[in-house]
Amino acid sequence: DAKTTQPPSMDCAEGRAANLPCNHSTISGNEYVYWYRQIHSQGPQYIIHGLKNNETNEMASLIITEDRKSSTLILPHATLRDTAVYYCIVRVASRGATNKLIFGTGTLLAVQP
Amino acid sequence: ETGVTQTPRHLVMGMTNKKSLKCEQHLGHNAMYWYKQSAKKPLELMFVYNFKEQTENNSVPSRFSPECPNSSHLFLHLHTLQPEDSALYLCASSQVGTGAQVAFFGQGTRLTVV
Numbered sequence: 001d002a003k004t005t006q007p008p009s010m011d012c013a014e015g016r017a018a019n020l021p022c023n024h025s026t027i028s029g030n031e032y033v034y035w036y037r038q039i040h041s042q043g044p045q046y047i048i049h050g051l052k053n054n055e056t057n058e059m060a061s062l063i064i065t066e067d068r069k070s071s072t073l074i075l076p077h078a079t080l081r082d083t084a085v086y087y088c089i090v091r092v093a094s095r096g097a098t099n100k101l102i103f104g105t106g107t108l109l110a111v112q113p
Numbered sequence: 114e115t116g117v118t119q120t121p122r123h124l125v126m127g128m129t130n131k132k133s134l135k136c137e138q139h140l141g142h143n144a145m146y147w148y149k150q151s152a153k154k155p156l157e158l159m160f161v162y163n164f165k166e167q168t169e170n171n172s173v174p175s176r177f178s179p180e181c182p183n184s185s186h187l188f189l190h191l192h193t194l195q196p197e198d199s200a201l202y203l204c205a206s207s208q209v210g211t212g213a214q215v216a217f218f219g220q221g222t223r224l225t226v227v
Contacts, residue, residue, distance in 0.1 A: 049215060
């Protein structure tokens with residue numbers, strides 16, 4: 001699976017958009033990009049995933065560059081409750097195979113009042 | 114609520130005790146996973162089950178014994194643990210098939226070994 005690189009920490013003002021970058025320069029054509037977040041001492045929460053196209057759901061937007069070597073998770077209006085560690089994971093979702101996820105150290109997003 | 118429920122949420126056990134962690138998923142998934150998260154460390158994958166069959170054991174010590182009686186339930190049996198085994202233990206599930214196969218996590222069991 002492709003390795004990902006994320007900044008260790010970021011700050012964001014409450015009410016502003018939070019843009020979290022992720023580099024995955026060795027990604028292959030059949031690898032998905034998944035984003036999860038983990039609020040202190042809780043289980044990781046699924047946010048969004050994408051393959052090639054940009055995606056949006058009720059929580060966030062995922063922008064994937066055309067060459068797929070990087071992506072950005074956008075929280076449009078960050079709140080204090082969005083303070084968490086955000087993980088970008090790249091994984092091949094093979095037919096008939098399990099989807100074991102390998103977590104890195106992620107980005108600690110601190111939303112400031 | 115993610116559809117994956119772990120019990121208990123907190124557990125304190127002595128090094129000579131035997132205890133079990135339970136995970137139940139209500140998502141109709143057929144793959145289940147145990148992860149361990151020690152303080153200030155990334156999640157580490159411990160075991161993977163696919164249709165009740167263990168498909169992966171990431172060099173986990175034998176004092177951790179998983180059991181998957183059916184696709185909805187996963188247990189982690191603990192015996193003669195060490196204080197360094199104190200951690201957050203997380204269960205996840207996903208649907209084996211096609212597409213992204215998104216995995217969902219439970220809230221974890223916070224284990225303290227004394």
